[in-house]
Amino acid sequence: MLDLSEQYHSMRGEVLETIDNVLSSSQYILGDHAKKLEDDLAHYSHTAYGIGVGNGSDALHIALQAAGIKEGDEVITVPFTFFATAGSIARAGAAPVFVDIDPATFNMDAAKIEQAVTDKTKAIMPVHLYGQMADMKEIMDIAQKYNLIVIEDAAQAIGAEYYGKKPGELGTAAAYSFFPTKNLGAYGDGGMIVTSDRALAEKSRILRVHGSKPKYFHHILGYNSRLDELQAAILNVKFKKLNEFNSMRRAHASYYTEHLNELSPHYVKTPIEKEGNYHVYHQYTLRVEHRDELQSYLKEKGIDSMVYYPIPLHVQPVFKSLGYQEGDFPEAEKAAKEVLSLPIYPELAEEDLTYIVKTMKEFYHSKS
Structure with missing residues (x-):
């Protein structure tokens, strides 16, 4: 189904060189390579900020929590997707509310969203399944009508476009996964949030380091979810292609x-x-x-x-x-x-x- 070895051998020299660079620097956590990838992917996504995290599931979860989703809220999404979509909603304390899919694309049927909106609805999480973006214009129209946050599950859609717009450009934020099988895959786990919402970006950065700012001062409960420097360095090599x-x-x-x-x-x-x-x-x-x-x-x-x-x-x-x-x-x-x-x-x-x-x-x- 997937052979990762040929891709590795095609860029083996550059990958090994960048790994050696990281090991020689002794900077393994949130270093220059991670910062470069955050900046480059934010720019690539036509957004202002990139926040590297431990994996794509955490990218969804942290984005939701940073956007203010909490216990008792409802988030509209689809039932035809990888488990992490609804799992991230539940981990944030909210309830997933499902709507059916468009049979032509397998993405969220935007025509069914409005009937699922309640007083508890706080967000919509469309999934850009298999690499094609959902009908974002219709989704954003409904979100604006009801003042809802939109967190895009773009785990499978890095590089995809919707009328020239990238994931994260229309919604409040988007979440990427760097699982090895993805179009931009690491040699292990990794994920990223891209957004132009400054407050969401800042809170995401705090949440990924145990909720601390400054270091050792904790005002909220966070997580240990940081994009590994070695993985970021490898992704920087692969991102060019x-x-x-x-x-x-x-x-x-x-x-x-x-x-x-x-x-x-x-x-x-x-x-x-x-x-x-x-x-x-x-x-x-x-x-x-x-x-x-x-x-x-x-x-x-x-x-x-x-x-x-x-x-x-x-x-x-x-x-x-x-x-x-x-x-x-x-x-x-x-x-x-x-x-x-x-x-x-x-x-x-x-x-x-x-x-x-x-x-x-x-x-x-x-x-x-």
Whole structure:
């Protein structure tokens, strides 16, 4: 599904040099490399501030808390996403309130948000799933109408654009993940908040160091969640190639879509890139017939694939107390039964793409 070794070997010399630079400096926590990455990613995101934290989940959680989300509040989000989205809301003491997804993009259906707003609603957390941004204009219109904070879950969408706007540029803040599989991946965990809200940025910086400012003076309870200096140094090397990597992902996606179209729409529905969007294809995710059988067939032929995500969050046991049940969000539930993601990392060879397409066609031709 993903081979990180080829990318490493393509930049091995520069990576080892920057690691040696960090080790020689003996500056391991919140040093110059972390500051450079914060500044560069804030600029890249068209925002004023970057705050490096321990991982993408903490980026979401700290951004929420820094924005004032607390116990008793409600935050609107989607049930079709990685657990950290709703988990961060719950960790902040608030209640996740789910709305269904747009079946075309798998992102939040903005038309369903307003009916979920209550007196307790304080924020919206859209997810830019698989690398395509949600309908931010509609989301921001509703947020402004009800005076709501918008924290964008951009863990899978670094480099994505919505009518020329990057994550964090329209919302109150956005959260990135640097998990190794991401489009900009570290060699371990890492995350970042980007925002133009000065107060949110300042409080995020305090929260990531046990709630202290100045050092050893604690006015709020915080966390130990700082972007590691070694990881920041490695990310600085890889960041220079982010746009190139995203372009390669887009090229692979175009190849898949072009060559799988003969199976569409009966057996396969290829991803849709909505007008005004720049999709960075963290995942190339199809809707497919006979999903589980196809996945087994691909595995037999030496092809990895993944289901992101098999169980919607509203029916996860940990959220049973929220009172949701199966059938509440039919589009999310349908997607969970149909989606399948194919390999799409930048270094994937054309012969691999050809083989994957050929194998999928063989499977479906046998069905017809």
